[in-house]
Amino acid sequence: MASTTPKAAHLPIGRINTIMKSSSDVENVGKDSVILMSKAAELFIRKLVVDSFNCMRQDDPSGKTLKYQNLATVVQNSNKYHFLKDMTPMKITVREYKRIMARKNGKCDDEEEEEDEETVEVSSDSGSDEEGSVMSSRSSRSVISVPSD
Structure with a gap:
């Protein structure tokens, strides 16, 4: 039988809980929802980094360092990251x-x-x-x- 215990989160659960509670509409946040949001944030960050890495490899196939310029290029050129354009x-x-x-x-x-x-x-x-x-x-x-x- 598969274990239902969540794997260790890479992002701090307490901080995510605080961010979720910072909304005036929210009083309590369930532990499961905090873990789910943590995992969703991790997957989003992973996808953004992979896309940025692929951009870097297109510009410089021998490159080994991911730079801000790679991240900014992906954000500016991709519709799925349009909400990040002002921040990057x-x-x-x-x-x-x-x-x-x-x-x-x-x-x-x-x-x-x-x-x-x-x-x-x-x-x-x-x-x-x-x-x-x-x-x-x-x-x-x-x-x-x-x-x-």
Whole structure:
């Protein structure tokens, strides 16, 4: 007879329980539902990583390191991950961002200044101003929000 005892979860059950209880509509959460949600989250993460790995192998068949760019490419190009697009933006350089903003504002690209090729994350925030907002993060990278059209 098969055992009905669940296998050890890789995600912390207590934290998932807390997240599930954080909804104002929920008072109690059954242990079985927490285990089921934990397993569903694990399977989702596994699928996302496998898809990202396959993307990496297409770009660089000899590659051995999964990078943020691979994950962002999968999220941006796949309809099944459309809900993650705002959380995993494609990275561009500051120079590319300035070119995009110059084209949007109708300016020429004649005045290119020599700057460091700093990597930035671009997200489409509907609530950002016309110029886009720039925030710095701990890893010395800038996050630029580009308004959506």
